[in-house]
Amino acid sequence: MGLFGLFASQDEKRKEEVRTGARAPDRTERKQCWDARDNFYKCLDKHNVIDSLNGDGKKIAEKECAQENKAFEGNCASAWVTYFKRYRVADYQKKKTLERLEKENANKMAIEGPGDMPGSKRT
Numbered sequence: 001m002g003l004f005g006l007f008a009s010q011d012e013k014r015k016e017e018v019r020t021g022a023r024a025p026d027r028t029e030r031k032q033c034w035d036a037r038d039n040f041y042k043c044l045d046k047h048n049v050i051d052s053l054n055g056d057g058k059k060i061a062e063k064e065c066a067q068e069n070k071a072f073e074g075n076c077a078s079a080w081v082t083y084f085k086r087y088r089v090a091d092y093q094k095k096k097t098l099e100r101l102e103k104e105n106a107n108k109m110a111i112e113g114p115g116d117m118p119g120s121k122r123t
Contacts, residue, residue, distance in 0.1 A: 021077050033076035037084050040065060040072040044088075051089045 017023035025033065043065035044052055052061035052069070061069060073081050 015074075019074070019077055021079055025077065029075075033072075033080060036068075036072040036075040040068040041088065043068040050092045051085075053085050053089075 014023065015029075018025045018029055040052075044050070044057075044061060047060050047064045049057040049060050049065075051057040052065070072084075076084070
């Protein structure tokens with residue numbers, strides 16, 4: 001990005017608008033974002049980092065995955081970056097909870113809608 005919001009090219013201007021959320025990304029830009037996210041995740045996996053936003057995970061990610069994170073942040077809307085980083089932690093926690101429940105032989109329940117929940121009445 002140039003000085004005082006002046007961009008070297010229209011491509012740079014569009015990329016900045018997508019990154020800030022001022023413009024929706026097109027199919028190609030979404031793919032670039034997802035590819036950059038996947039590369040960042042691979043680096044985190046390589047270094048056994050789940051949470052790249054907090055604690056030791058953040059320190060390791062900043063040191064070991066700085067290049068991948070820069071590409072991720074440069075190719076995705078900032079709101080998407082935050083969402084994907086938080087989703088990674090939540091998805092890990094969900095998987096660990098399901099594993100724990102399976103080890104405890106918890107019963108699986110198929111719940112398809114509000115009327116299917118135990119104690120609910122269908123109208």
